[in-house]
Amino acid sequence: MDIISQLPDRLLFAIPKKGRLHEHCISLLKGADINFHRHNRLDIALVKNLPIALIFLPAADIAKFVGEGNVDLGITGQDMVEECEVANKIDEIMELDFGHCRLQVQVPIKSGIDKVEELVGKKIVTSFDILASKYFSKLDEKHLTDEEKAEGKKTKIEYVSGSVEAACALGLADGIVDLVETGETMKVAGLHAISTVLETQAILIRNKNPSDPHLVTKITSRLKGVIAAKQYVLLNYNILRENVREATKITPGRQAPTISPLDDGNWVEVQSMVLKKEVAEIMDKLEEIGARDIILFKIDNCRV
Numbered sequence: 191m192d193i194i195s196q197l198p199d200r201l202l203f204a205i206p207k208k209g210r211l212h213e214h215c216i217s218l219l220k221g222a223d224i225n226f227h228r229h230n231r232l233d234i235a236l237v238k239n240l241p242i243a244l245i246f247l248p249a250a251d252i253a254k255f256v257g258e259g260n261v262d263l264g265i266t267g268q269d270m271v272e273e274c275e276v277a278n279k280i281d282e283i284m285e286l287d288f289g290h291c292r293l294q295v296q297v298p299i300k301s302g303i304d305k306v307e308e309l310v311g312k313k314i315v316t317s318f319d320i321l322a323s324k325y326f327s328k329l330d331e332k333h334l335t336d337e338e339k340a341e342g343k344k345t346k347i348e349y350v351s352g353s354v355e356a357a358c359a360l361g362l363a364d365g366i367v368d369l370v371e372t373g374e375t376m377k378v379a380g381l382h383a384i385s386t387v388l389e390t391q392a393i394l395i396r397n398k399n400p401s402d403p404h405l406v407t408k409i410t411s412r413l414k415g416v417i418a419a420k421q422y423v424l425l426n427y428n429i430l431r432e433n434v435r436e437a438t439k440i441t442p443g444r445q446a447p448t449i450s451p452l453d454d455g456n457w458v459e460v461q462s463m464v465l466k467k468e469v470a471e472i473m474d475k476l477e478e479i480g481a482r483d484i485i486l487f488k489i490d491n492c493r494v
């Protein structure tokens with residue numbers, strides 16, 4: 191099959207080809223029943239059951255290409271959208287609740303530096319040179335005199351494409367600006383964070399004029415369902431009718447809880463979606479007010 195000749199009829203959807211976001215994206219597509227087969231070494235895959243072509247690209251290029259309209263839709267990090275300065279050229283459709291991390295200014299623990307102002311005029315190494323330049327130029331503005339600026343005493347920002355955490359140990363920098371999730375990389379490199387430039391997570395973005403807006407809406411609604419199914423569980427319990435108001439304050443549901451009468455007229459059954467991360471506490475509270483037969487159901491998929 192000639193893939194390239196089929197592209198003009200399809201919505202182009204860019205997916206990170208490697209790195210931290212790749213696997214999450216593949217499982218999101220699977221959950222949304224977007225079926226494709228990616229041929230070995232090929233960065234384009236046709237979706238079998240929808241008129242979509244998936245384009246596998248580096249996360250940074252996705253922000254740029256969606257902004258410029260080369261592709262209609264994409265998944266990348268909020269950090270990439272800011273770094274590529276395309277926020278005004280794209281629409282952020284929704285946060286995807288993975289790829290959570292922080293872009294932070296880090297220095298060697300041994301340096302004794304603990305305030306970001308102490309780095310003004312020094313050397314910073316980063317893969318985020320645009321964001322780091324904006325961040326430090328504000329500090330330069332505040333802390334350097336016009337004379338010092340004219341003498342070239344501004345903070346120097348140098349770009350490297352990876353292994354940023356090694357820069358200080360190699361004597362290339364006084365501080366770095368890099369992503370932190372667990373903090374493990376930073377710790378191993380003997381660094382600590384002294385300020386946060388931005389917090390980020392993966393997002394679904396679209397060009398302002400996608401080729402098929404109806405299909406974009408359909409994909410968005412499927413992905414929303416997959417994300418909600420990951421975040422929520424369904425809770426079912428019985429409660430005395432007199433306690434139902436209190437119970438539904440604890441489990442208000444996304445829209446409203448379903449309340450059904452039981453054979454015993456003093457009791458009702460309540461069904462409600464609750465956030466997975468809060469479920470243990472919610473079950474404790476329900477038990478305290480006399481709820482019985484509390485059952486938790488996993489949600490495979492849903493539409494919200």
Ligand SMILES: Nc1ncnc2c1ncn2[C@@H]1O[C@H](COP(=O)(O)OP(=O)(O)OP(=O)(O)O)[C@@H](O)[C@H]1O
Nearest residue numbers: 208209210211248249267269270289290291369371
């Ligand atoms: N440690 C992390 N935890 C969570 N999300 C991260 C982490 N590192 C990066 N990300 C997110 O993933 C995006 C892509 O980063 P990643 O380093 O995986 O990309 P890459 O440079 O394309 O891949 P690679 O590092 O394999 O070359 C980042 O812009 C950020 O939004």
Ligand SMILES: O=P(O)(O)OC[C@H]1O[C@H](OP(=O)(O)OP(=O)(O)O)[C@H](O)[C@@H]1O
Nearest residue numbers: 210352353369370371372373374375376
């Ligand atoms: O706080 P942590 O959980 O340790 O994660 C942070 C690390 O993750 C990212 O790099 P990645 O491992 O993706 O590789 P890279 O350095 O090649 O970008 C980032 O650049 C940090 O080095």
